Amino acid sequence: xxxxxxxxxxxxxxxxxxxxxxxxAREKIDIRATTISSFGDHGFFNLIxxxxxxxxxVLKKAGINVELKEVIAVLMKDQxxxxxxxxxxxxxxxxxxxxxxxxxxxxxREAVFILxxxxxxxxxxxxxxxxxxxLSAEALATIEPFHYMxx
Numbered sequence: 001x002x003x004x005x006x007x008x009x010x011x012x013x014x015x016x017x018x019x020x021x022x023x024x025a026r027e028k029i030d031i032r033a034t035t036i037s038s039f040g041d042h043g044f045f046n047l048i049x050x051x052x053x054x055x056x057x058v059l060k061k062a063g064i065n066v067e068l069k070e071v072i073a074v075l076m077k078d079q080x081x082x083x084x085x086x087x088x089x090x091x092x093x094x095x096x097x098x099x100x101x102x103x104x105x106x107x108x109r110e111a112v113f114i115l116x117x118x119x120x121x122x123x124x125x126x127x128x129x130x131x132x133x134x135l136s137a138e139a140l141a142t143i144e145p146f147h148y149m150x151x
Contacts, residue, residue, distance in 0.1 A: 003073040003137045005114065006047040006055055008066050012038040020045060023062045029055045032141060033114070035101045046101065050113070050141040071116050072123060073135040078104050078111040086113065089130055095123050105143060112143070 010016045015038065024031060024047075033048040050053045052068060059066040076082045083102070090097060099116035112135065117123045127134060135143075 002049075003071050003114070003135055003140050004052045005069050005071045005116075006045075006052060006059070006066050007069050008028070008045040008047070008059070008064060010045060011041055012041050012043050019045075019047065019062070020059065023064065024049065024055060024057055027054065027058045029058070030141075030142065033101070033103055046099065046114075048140050050147065052137060052141075070120060071114050072120065072127070073140050074113045074127060075133040075135055076111055076113060076117060078106065078108055082111065083113060086132065089112060089126060090115075090117070090123065093122065093126050095119055112140070142145065 009021060009083060010020075021031070030050040031047055032050060035046045037043050037046075045056070056066055056068045074086060076086060087097065096118040097115060098118060102111055102113040104111045115123065124134070
């Protein structure tokens with residue numbers, strides 16, 4: 001299944017993220033997940049949104065440099081060692097994880113790990129062989145995490 005993220009290179013200064021979020025909010029595009037990374041004066045944002053193609057268009061129209069990038073959204077058990085199993089398998093296959101982030105859908109049950117790797121096709125074959133489930137762009141856009149908190 002194909003999934004996509006928006007990658008936005010950015011200057012590391014106040015207001016840059018605000019321009020991105022206000023552009024998306026104005027167009028009623030929902031941000032489902034995000035990462036922000038910086039190194040010195042520059043960095044990037046990765047966004048999973050509910051309408052990736054429209055988001056790409058409106059960001060570009062607003063003058064924001066954005067790249068639509070295919071990623072793999074791996075569904076995994078939220079338990080100790082769940083992520084380790086995945087990365088060990090990919091490491092043994094010489095797959096380089098170039099960028100990644102994750103989030104829990106349901107505590108102690110399911111999580112999603114978003115992968116940007118050097119060899120998409122080989123990674124998809126390995127995941128299928130190892131019986132990992134992946135999520136489509138549509139599934140990512142509609143995930144409803146279950147939040148169970150004891151107060």
